[in-house]
Amino acid sequence: MTQRTDTELPRKPGPALDSVASEAVRAAIEACRDVPGALLPILHGVQDALGHVPPAAVPVIAHALNLSRAEVHGVISFYHHFRSVAPGRHVLRLCRAEACQAMGARGLEAHLRARLGIGFNETTADGTLTLEPVYCLGNCACAPSAMLDDRVHGRLSVERIDTLIDDCGERP
Amino acid sequence: MSVRVFVPCDTSAVACGADGVAARIESEAGVRGFDVTVVRNGSRGACWLEPLVEVETAAGRIGFGPVDPEDVPALFDAGFPAACEHPLALGRVEDIAWLKKQQRVCFARNGIIDPLDLDDYRAHGGWNGLERALAMAPADIVQAVTESGLRGRGGAAFPCGIKWKTVADQAAAQKYIVCNADEGDSGTFSDRMAMEGDPYRLIEGMLISALAVGASRGFIYLRSEYPVAHRILGEAIRRARAAGWLGADVHGSGRAFDIDLRLGAGAYICGEETSLLESLEGRRGQVRFKPPLPAIKGLFGQPTVVNNVITLASVPDILVNGGAWYRDLGTGRSRGTLPIQLAGNIRRGGLIELAFGVSLRELLYDYGGGSASGRPIRAVQVGGPLGAYLPESQFDTPIDYEAFAAIDALLGHGGIVVFDDTVDMAEQARFAMEFCAVESCGKCTPCRIGSTRGVEVIDRIREGVEREANTDLLRSLCDTMLHGSLCALGGLTPLPVLSALKHFPEDFARNA
Numbered sequence: 180m181t182q183r184t185d186t187e188l189p190r191k192p193g194p195a196l197d198s199v200a201s202e203a204v205r206a207a208i209e210a211c212r213d214v215p216g217a218l219l220p221i222l223h224g225v226q227d228a229l230g231h232v233p234p235a236a237v238p239v240i241a242h243a244l245n246l247s248r249a250e251v252h253g254v255i256s257f258y259h260h261f262r263s264v265a266p267g268r269h270v271l272r273l274c275r276a277e278a279c280q281a282m283g284a285r286g287l288e289a290h291l292r293a294r295l296g297i298g299f300n301e302t303t304a305d306g307t308l309t310l311e312p313v314y315c316l317g318n319c320a321c322a323p324s325a326m327l328d329d330r331v332h333g334r335l336s337v338e339r340i341d342t343l344i345d346d347c348g349e350r351p
Numbered sequence: 352m353s354v355r356v357f358v359p360c361d362t363s364a365v366a367c368g369a370d371g372v373a374a375r376i377e378s379e380a381g382v383r384g385f386d387v388t389v390v391r392n393g394s395r396g397a398c399w400l401e402p403l404v405e406v407e408t409a410a411g412r413i414g415f416g417p418v419d420p421e422d423v424p425a426l427f428d429a430g431f432p433a434a435c436e437h438p439l440a441l442g443r444v445e446d447i448a449w450l451k452k453q454q455r456v457c458f459a460r461n462g463i464i465d466p467l468d469l470d471d472y473r474a475h476g477g478w479n480g481l482e483r484a485l486a487m488a489p490a491d492i493v494q495a496v497t498e499s500g501l502r503g504r505g506g507a508a509f510p511c512g513i514k515w516k517t518v519a520d521q522a523a524a525q526k527y528i529v530c531n532a533d534e535g536d537s538g539t540f541s542d543r544m545a546m547e548g549d550p551y552r553l554i555e556g557m558l559i560s561a562l563a564v565g566a567s568r569g570f571i572y573l574r575s576e577y578p579v580a581h582r583i584l585g586e587a588i589r590r591a592r593a594a595g596w597l598g599a600d601v602h603g604s605g606r607a608f609d610i611d612l613r614l615g616a617g618a619y620i621c622g623e624e625t626s627l628l629e630s631l632e633g634r635r636g637q638v639r640f641k642p643p644l645p646a647i648k649g650l651f652g653q654p655t656v657v658n659n660v661i662t663l664a665s666v667p668d669i670l671v672n673g674g675a676w677y678r679d680l681g682t683g684r685s686r687g688t689l690p691i692q693l694a695g696n697i698r699r700g701g702l703i704e705l706a707f708g709v710s711l712r713e714l715l716y717d718y719g720g721g722s723a724s725g726r727p728i729r730a731v732q733v734g735g736p737l738g739a740y741l742p743e744s745q746f747d748t749p750i751d752y753e754a755f756a757a758i759d760a761l762l763g764h765g766g767i768v769v770f771d772d773t774v775d776m777a778e779q780a781r782f783a784m785e786f787c788a789v790e791s792c793g794k795c796t797p798c799r800i801g802s803t804r805g806v807e808v809i810d811r812i813r814e815g816v817e818r819e820a821n822t823d824l825l826r827s828l829c830d831t832m833l834h835g836s837l838c839a840l841g842g843l844t845p846l847p848v849l850s851a852l853k854h855f856p857e858d859f860a861r862n863a
């Protein structure tokens with residue numbers, strides 16, 4: 180089970196934000212500070228820019244929105260989309276849901292685990308690819324499906340998914 | 352004159368190579384000296400034909416599909432972009448029986464228009480419902496929707512008119528329209544296809560709802576798994592605002608309404624309306640106790656309409672043609688049309704909009720053409736991950752909310768996922784519990800803990816450990832979840848589990 184009920188803070192705050200990350204966090208806060216319910220839009224802004232929400236961004240966001248760090252951390256940990264750790268250069272999200280199961284998604288999952296040597300929410304040792312599960316991409320009539328970075332691919336076979344992964348290695 | 356060629360920008364078309372096809376058509380046309388304009392339309396919903404390329408001719412639009420980028424040179428060799436003989440040629444798209452037999456209301460414009468072109472929208476009947484509504488008293492708009500019998504298409508099938516009346520009756524300075532575009536149910540994609548192919552229709556539906564209840568502000572909560580819909584909808588809102596359809600003075604009416612587009616973050620439970628409101632307010636998406644209903648105390652504590660994309664997208668046509676027209680479609684207490692999504696192991700999958708009453712069998716065999724694998728269809732799951740698994744003996748059930756309830760099943764958002772005879776139903780039951788465990792919001796014990804226990808118990812059954820005792824335990828666990836959960840995630844997860852157990856007991860009786 181994915182435990183999402185924890186509201187404790189991570190024990191280590193993680194490394195301080197470098198200047199690029201700091202600027203990204205500042206910009207995301209600036210863009211949404213005045214919108215009602217700003218926390219999710221800000222977290223999206225940070226993750227879009229940095230690929231994840233660094234733990235050191237939590238106190239900055241909390242301060243800007245007048246929230247506790249525990250509240251911000253609680254929100255990040257609740258939503259599957261937000262990562263606290265930087266992903267690989269590419270992210271492959273394999274659909275695990277029923278329409279894709281009916282078209283062989285379980286076989287694709289086994290193949291990916293074997294070929295990449297990683298499981299879900301892990302990154303290959305060379306940092307090329309992070310594998311994540313997703314539950315439906317809305318491409319259920321052209322299953323099985325996966326999303327590579329922000330593009331959905333359908334009617335996948337072992338060969339087609341291998342080609343996608345090969346291409347990742349070639350263009351970092 | 353330039354020939355107009357249509358290549359869908361829809362997610363499913365693009366997932367099957369539409370961007371490559373569009374680029375290849377442009378480059379081949381250039382090399383061969385044809386004057387071609389490529390229009391990126393939405394999808395007609397015939398996913399099995401995607402990418403479906405269409406050419407505008409004097410005799411109507413003619414289709415080719417499914418087209419791979421590699422097919423493009425051969426198409427040109429055969430005479431494309433003129434009508435020509437080629438194995439992928441489909442003739443006039445309007446004459447394709449799969450499309451022709453449908454009763455399209457919400458999806459009437461999908462695939463036909465350029466989704467972001469306001470003139471195209473106007474020319475195909477866009478804004479007519481809104482203009483009608485602007486000339487009506489708010490109570491009459493609510494009355495038309497009530498008379499139509501429209502029930503919420505997000506899953507719970509609550510009468511839309513009653514919800515609107517409740518919000519209209521509240522005295523509050525600020526009311527909200529929230530469009531639920533979280534579309535978390537696996538096997539469903541009608542919201543996505545509507546938003547990508549005809550986004551102004553949703554905006555029009557939200558505007559009408561706002562006029563009816565007196566709301567000045569709207570939110571669309573879109574799941575983050577839909578980047579194409581996000582781009583198209585965002586651009587549609589910007590263009591509608593620039594053209595005066597949204598903003599301080601909607602189409603010169605003196606009424607104000609504007610829409611914020613917000614992204615979810617990969618939590619299935621945020622499709623549940625109170626969890627969605629928590630999420631919009633910037634918190635963890637934990638389900639709220641009801642009452643108070645969102646219609647009375649919703650977003651930021653104010654009266655709020657929460658409606659599914661398809662519910663709202665159905666409203667403009669109801670205003671144009673009248674509530675009675677819509678009510679006259681359908682059967683029993685299921686009125687109007689349902690955009691059905693046929694998916695999984697099926698030959699001709701896609702979006703099928705029909706009046707309620709069509710049987711599952713017709714959908715699976717007449718429209719679907721049987722399984723994609725060519726093997727017998729053994730089970731279908733209707734209504735997303737919380738929907739029951741139905742065996743062949745129940746395929747004559749009509750698409751009707753009450754008929755499904757009568758067999759302990761649900762229609763939900765109208766998704767049908769097809770499995771052939773290689774499926775292991777005990778594995779499917781295990782997945783239902785696993786999914787509940789992954790997506791539980793954690794608020795109540797039967798769901799949070801029960802689902803994890805459920806996975807373990809099914810594992811033991813599949814391993815052959817005290818099979819009978821553990822099967823009894825599974826049933827009683829399901830009973831606890833059914834009766835002790837705060838919301839339908841925990842409360843309905845037993846449906847796929849128990850239906851699998853009931854109809855496919857043999858799969859639980861052999862070792863995995």
Ligand SMILES: Cc1cc2nc3c(=O)[nH]c(=O)nc-3n(C[C@H](O)[C@H](O)[C@H](O)COP(=O)(O)O)c2cc1C
Nearest residue numbers: 503504505531533534535622623624658659662839
């Ligand atoms: C676990 C769960 C998930 C849900 N997911 C969705 C969803 O993705 N989209 C949706 O429109 N409704 C969903 N609903 C139903 C909503 O709670 C609510 O009934 C609906 O948005 C109301 O709009 P409607 O009356 O137009 O259907 C879900 C309900 C539950 C219990």
Ligand code: SF4
Nearest residue numbers: 792794795798838841
């Ligand atoms: S049933 Fe599950 S998802 Fe629903 S409120 Fe309870 S814990 Fe949350």
Ligand code: FES
Nearest residue numbers: 274279316318319
């Ligand atoms: S179930 Fe995989 S895309 Fe919908």
Ligand code: FES
Nearest residue numbers: 184793794795796
């Ligand atoms: S806060 Fe209620 S279960 Fe954790």
